[in-house]
Amino acid sequence: MASGEKLYVPYVMPEFPTAGSTVQTVLALQRSGASLIELGFPHSDPLADGVVIQNAAQTAIRNGATLQRIFNLVKNARQGEGGEALTVPLVLMGYINPVLAYGVEKFLDDAAAAGVDGFIIPDLPPEEAAWFRAECVERNLSLIFLISPVSSDERIRKIDDLSTDFSYCVAVNATTGTAKLVQNSDNAVEAYLERVRRQVKKKFVVGFGVQTAAQAERLLEKADGVVVGTALLRAIAAATSPDETAKRAEQFWRALQVRTGASELEKA
Amino acid sequence: MTETLTTPVTASLATTGYAAPDARGHFGVYGGKYVPETLIKNADDLEREYAAAKLDERFWNEFHDLLKHFVGRETPLYYAKRLSELLGGAKIYLKREDLCHTGAHKINNAIGQILLARRMGKKRIIAETGAGQHGVATATVCALFGLECVVYMGEEDIARQAPNVARMKLLGADVRPVAIGSKTLKDATSEAIRDWVTNPDDTFYIIGSVVGMHPYPMMVRDFQSVIGQETKRQMLEREGRLPDVITACVGGGSNAMGMFYPFLNEVLRRDALARPKLVGVEAAGEGLTGRHAATLTKGRPGVLHGAMMYLLQDDDGQIDLAHSISAGLDYPGVGPEHSYLKDLGLVQYTSATDDDAMTALQTLAKTEGIICALETAHGVHYAIQIAPTLSREQTVVVCLSGRGDKDLNTIERYLETHTAS
Numbered sequence A: 001m002a003s004g005e006k007l008y009v010p011y012v013m014p015e016f017p018t019a020g021s022t023v024q025t026v027l028a029l030q031r032s033g034a035s036l037i038e039l040g041f042p043h044s045d046p047l048a049d050g051v052v053i054q055n056a057a058q059t060a061i062r063n064g065a066t067l068q069r070i071f072n073l074v075k076n077a078r079q080g081e082g083g084e085a086l087t088v089p090l091v092l093m094g095y096i097n098p099v100l101a102y103g104v105e106k107f108l109d110d111a112a113a114a115g116v117d118g119f120i121i122p123d124l125p126p127e128e129a130a131w132f133r134a135e136c137v138e139r140n141l142s143l144i145f146l147i148s149p150v151s152s153d154e155r156i157r158k159i160d161d162l163s164t165d166f167s168y169c170v171a172v173n174a175t176t177g178t179a180k181l182v183q184n185s186d187n188a189v190e191a192y193l194e195r196v197r198r199q200v201k202k203k204f205v206v207g208f209g210v211q212t213a214a215q216a217e218r219l220l221e222k223a224d225g226v227v228v229g230t231a232l233l234r235a236i237a238a239a240t241s242p243d244e245t246a247k248r249a250e251q252f253w254r255a256l257q258v259r260t261g262a263s264e265l266e267k268a
Numbered sequence B: 001m002t003e004t005l006t007t008p009v010t011a012s013l014a015t016t017g018y019a020a021p022d023a024r025g026h027f028g029v030y031g032g033k034y035v036p037e038t039l040i041k042n043a044d045d046l047e048r049e050y051a052a053a054k055l056d057e058r059f060w061n062e063f064h065d066l067l068k069h070f071v072g073r074e075t076p077l078y079y080a081k082r083l084s085e086l087l088g089g090a091k092i093y094l095k096r097e098d099l100c101h102t103g104a105h106k107i108n109n110a111i112g113q114i115l116l117a118r119r120m121g122k123k124r125i126i127a128e129t130g131a132g133q134h135g136v137a138t139a140t141v142c143a144l145f146g147l148e149c150v151v152y153m154g155e156e157d158i159a160r161q162a163p164n165v166a167r168m169k170l171l172g173a174d175v176r177p178v179a180i181g182s183k184t185l186k187d188a189t190s191e192a193i194r195d196w197v198t199n200p201d202d203t204f205y206i207i208g209s210v211v212g213m214h215p216y217p218m219m220v221r222d223f224q225s226v227i228g229q230e231t232k233r234q235m236l237e238r239e240g241r242l243p244d245v246i247t248a249c250v251g252g253g254s255n256a257m258g259m260f261y262p263f264l265n266e267v268l269r270r271d272a273l274a275r276p277k278l279v280g281v282e283a284a285g286e287g288l289t290g291r292h293a294a295t296l297t298k299g300r301p302g303v304l305h306g307a308m309m310y311l312l313q314d315d316d317g318q319i320d321l322a323h324s325i326s327a328g329l330d331y332p333g334v335g336p337e338h339s340y341l342k343d344l345g346l347v348q349y350t351s352a353t354d355d356d357a358m359t360a361l362q363t364l365a366k367t368e369g370i371i372c373a374l375e376t377a378h379g380v381h382y383a384i385q386i387a388p389t390l391s392r393e394q395t396v397v398v399c400l401s402g403r404g405d406k407d408l409n410t411i412e413r414y415l416e417t418h419t420a421s
Helices: A022-031 A051-062 A067-079 A096-102 A104-114 A126-138 A153-162 A188-199 A213-220 A230-236 A242-267 B008-016 B037-054 B057-071 B081-087 B106-119 B133-145 B155-160 B162-170 B185-198 B216-224 B226-239 B254-269 B336-344 B354-368 B374-389 B405-417
Strands: A007-012 A037-041 A090-094 A118-120 A166-170 A203-207 A225-228 B077-079 B091-095 B124-129 B148-154 B174-178 B203-205 B245-249 B277-285 B300-304 B307-311 B348-353 B395-399
Touching: A007 A022, A007 A203, A007 A230, A007 A242, A022 A037, A022 A067, A022 A242, A037 A051, A037 A067, A051 A230, A067 A090, A067 A096, A067 A104, A096 A104, A096 B300, A104 A126, A126 A153, A153 A188, A166 A188, A188 A203, A188 A213, A213 A225, A213 A242, A225 A230, A230 A242, B008 B254, B008 B336, B037 B106, B037 B185, B037 B216, B057 B106, B077 B226, B081 B091, B081 B354, B081 B374, B091 B226, B106 B133, B106 B203, B106 B216, B106 B254, B124 B133, B124 B185, B133 B148, B133 B162, B148 B155, B148 B185, B155 B162, B155 B174, B162 B174, B162 B405, B174 B185, B185 B203, B216 B226, B216 B254, B216 B336, B226 B254, B226 B395, B245 B254, B245 B374, B254 B277, B254 B336, B254 B395, B277 B354, B277 B374, B307 B336, B348 B354, B348 B374, B354 B374, B354 B405, B374 B395, B374 B405
Parallel strands: A007 A037, A007 A225, A037 A090, A090 A118, A166 A203, A203 A225, B091 B395, B124 B148, B124 B203, B148 B174, B245 B277, B245 B395, B277 B348
Antiparallel strands: B077 B091, B300 B307
């Protein structure tokens, strides 16, 4: 990640909506400009997620997206299909219980071997994460903690310190895919991101409720990167084949980056 | 009785006394605050406020005043003479939580939490409910204090607990059906937590059992421990000694925790002969090889709804669907403190099937004129099993956690399909 460059981060659920689509889809996202891939791993009871990601998780579970399978898919993407290989960083995002069931050390070893670069675990806040973070650091894996609008300044500094590379700002108090951000016209998000900027030393990305290129552009004024998940999952939800899944993902992501990228050019 | 006090942890606890959770909300490895960042502030605020309230005499005075005059405490410890004689063994006593206002022990906790909500200036109350008893208790205290009330309830539970849905609505609550996942208590709880994530400023979440992130398991236990404190006093008055066996049903486990907690030091410190045996009864549903909700009996530790606890889950860590004929026990997790007490061996956990519970419910109704809740009937089943194996000088206390009016539809349907037995 070159410093100064903004991070464009898609979140996708593996094997959603079609089984066998994951490798093609992450490669398509890389091709269309993604700087980092956030790959979900599904849980039956995702507390921080809205209904779109809840349903996507159910589909992924039905399509066989176990951690073992996901590690194999990441390995395949890293090795390349037809000469094209995944070279951008990839972090896994999901809940702690599947990790515990898999076994924490085996999870981290297998993830590292597959070519995973780090993790975002929303229900593992700093309070409960000391042991997990130590195991990550030992293996040179990243651990990214969340910051929320209700996090105090002191807590933001602590999270910034504990996040190994960058932190993830939850844009609004809501589950993923909320419409709150759309309704927000009082610059509360900007004020919050400015507050975060004053506290942190490392980078931070922002996500939760980012649905349009205009919103992404607006948030990139204040943050180092933007995560788009629910809107991307909506765009690919009707695909009926792996090819179509990858194609729809690519179209969506290219459009998002071109629109935000184009306005960057105008400003320059 | 199994000798469990030889392990180092319980041996040291016998000297220091039982003290859990630790400062960070852990019961051994269980409990904790496994919640998204958006909820950390709420959990911390609540923890601070409860710590302050705990030292505030006026808080407890108001709590006990409401328990006395609004809830109708203390509840009787009733000697079930005909049932005891029928079984021909130990004397069975029933701690009559079913006589609490709103018909179950759930109101004890709802009173405690609404007082905290008011202290914190919160205007909107949310709750989850399974059987509807906690929903009714929460709707009741919201009416009492004039606060907005939203109750999340699974669609399946709305269908099987219709009378409680009607009561909640009459009390002014907004009952929101939950159509995702199991459509029962697990997903109602997830939806309530998502509501709290979305409304962290003005909303107070009244959790109905000893589950969820710290400080809930500790706080709900403290509010419910009035059950065990009264029982201890009443038993010493009636029999001059502690009970030999104390039993209660366990779903999330709040009535059991409230009953057992005041006896834990007696279990730790007394010698084996004078020690009460504490037994939690889970729902074995259709049987332990079929669909059930016997989390401590058959589950493995994991994280759900903000805490580490025993869970019914598959090999991939996805949460299994629980099943019990009683909506209140139909939960794939169990309180972190129960998980800890199981590992320590201080409480024993067993299970009763749907059929066991239904038979026990009928036996109690016909011998004592008390129709208990289907949840409660699981504990009654254990008492019926154990009493004949004990002497007439010994005593068994059952926490009669709730009344059965809400279950009449389920009971009728069951009896129609099981007429052969």
